[in-house]
Amino acid sequence: MIRADCLIVGAGISGLTAAQTLTERGKRCLILEKSRGVGGRMATRRTADAVFDHGAQFFTARSQPFQQMASRWLQQGAAREWSRGFPDPEGSSPEEGHPRYCGVGGMTAVPKALAVGLDVRRNTKIVAARIDEGEWVLTSETGERFAGAHLLLTAPVPQSLTLLEGCAYPIPAERLDALRSVRYDSCLAALLTLEGASGIPEPGAVSFREGPIAWIADNHQKGISPLATAVTVHASPELSLALWSAPEEVALREIRAASDRWLGSAVREAVLHRWRYSKPAFSPFDAPLHLAGPPSLTFAGDAFGAPRVEGAALSGLIAAQLLSGYGQDV
Ligand SMILES: Cc1cc2nc3c(=O)[nH]c(=O)nc-3n(C[C@H](O)[C@H](O)[C@H](O)COP(=O)(O)OP(=O)(O)OC[C@H]3O[C@@H](n4cnc5c(N)ncnc54)[C@H](O)[C@@H]3O)c2cc1C
Known part of the structure; x- marks a missing residue:
């Protein structure tokens, strides 16, 4: 014992x-x-040449105690600022907001x-x-x-x-x-390795308020996947629920179809990750x-x-x- x-x-x-x-x-x-x-x-997943943040994508620090923690991670070189906001699907640039931080080399650097x-x-x-x-x-x-x-x-x-x-x-x-x-929302995450560059605009992610996709990010632009274009797509809670029990290839096909506009290159490899408990909904x-x-x-x-x-x-x-x-x- x-x-x-x-x-x-x-x-x-x-x-x-x-x-x-x-x-x-x-x-x-x-x-x-x-x-x-x-x-x-x-969470960060590494394949042969691609690196994906497939859970949390960034974090904000709005409260003073958490700002102190984030400062420590920045000083240690575990975290860095990624952006001050992300465009919406219509291409509107975000207002200059508070910093969005990410892990250096992947979100797992912080934990x-x-x-x-x-x-x-x-x-x-x-x-x-x-x-x-x-x-x-x-x-x-x-x-x-x-x-x-x-x-x-x-x-x-x-x-x-x-x-x-x-x-x-x-x-x-x-x-x-x-x-x-x-209660928690579930989230299906598609991890797509592309043949070439993606069509995702700077700073490497688009955030959606509605529709089948909640988030799409280019981990190469983000700076964590130097050798390959590795794209993370998070299906919305509604689409994730609808596809939860579907076979992997069916779920991937639906999510790829919904995100096709942003991919810009052929998909070389596709993997699905199921987050049963993604974020608390209540x-x-x-x-x-x-x-x-x-x-x-x-x-x-x-x-x-x-x-x-x-x-x-x-x-x-x-x-x-x-x-x-x-x-x-x-
Ligand atoms: C797809 C997705 C996107 C997200 N995007 C963002 C974002 O952009 N920004 C943001 O701020 N937040 C985001 N979040 C939410 C954020 O990731 C979580 O709020 C946060 O990481 C939760 O931390 P936690 O310690 O509460 O739980 P967890 O990170 O879930 O930690 C719980 C741990 O318990 C372990 N565990 C469970 N059962 C057992 C057991 N029986 N024995 C031993 N170990 C066990 C698990 O393996 C896990 O490591 C996202 C989450 C997901 C899934």
Whole structure:
């Protein structure tokens, strides 16, 4: 059994931010992540010669605490400013707005920088959370066990609730109803490698308010795919829902047809990524849910802030503040 003060499920931006803050305050944190890499929905995929940001495309920093975090990533060379806005499909240039930042070399640069020095157990999918003699015990898919006095869940809420099924932890009924009411949009992402240049205008992305496509970006222009034109297309929530169960080739055909005008060159390779939980579409929460216990149970992530990178990071920061103010031991 591996022990820590605080067990954190998920190495997305919220879990990593919480862990970094708690670690700075001298707490021992263990982050358990089911994927091979860190970052969650801040995701970058590399193929033979192409690089795609296929989840979050950029982030803004509107609040002072998150501006401080973003400044640190800029200084470290993990993030840079991409643009001050993106054109719409009619070609109208955006008003000069607040900075849109991206990761250097891909969005995962930011979570990778955050993870340095933290104890992240990758390839560790947690399948159950139980209470044993007053503390949390998590079990992984391969039977590893992790124990701690505090549990922070940062996965999309339906996934976090699955871990607690059959667990005797007393979540008040109205809080449980609120957790169960959280809804997410799904998003189908087409990752297209082109033979030549794309027709996507500067600074390498178009943002859509309506229609079958929500976003299209040229990762070569963005500066993360130097060797190939790698285009990310996000289908709208409506089209993603309509095509969710379709075979990959059918979904890709529909998304390619809807984005044809912007491609400008023949498609050499096409891959589909399905984001089941893309962004929260409804949440009754505007802050992390913290149940003091003992043992304590805290929910964080973008459903407990705002549906974007900044909201997720701030939820992790607030969760860490709640946890470090709790009791004598954490
Ligand atoms: C297609 C798409 C486009 C987006 N575009 C933008 C954008 O342009 N700008 C913006 O600001 N935001 C954008 N977002 C939203 C942004 O990515 C999220 O709000 C943010 O990254 C969420 O971070 P998180 O830490 O809350 O969750 P996640 O990043 O989802 O992290 C949760 C982690 O938990 C892990 N996990 C889940 N279950 C388990 C388990 N049982 N055991 C162990 N680990 C587990 C997951 O693997 C994941 O790494 C986009 C999201 C998507 C999907």
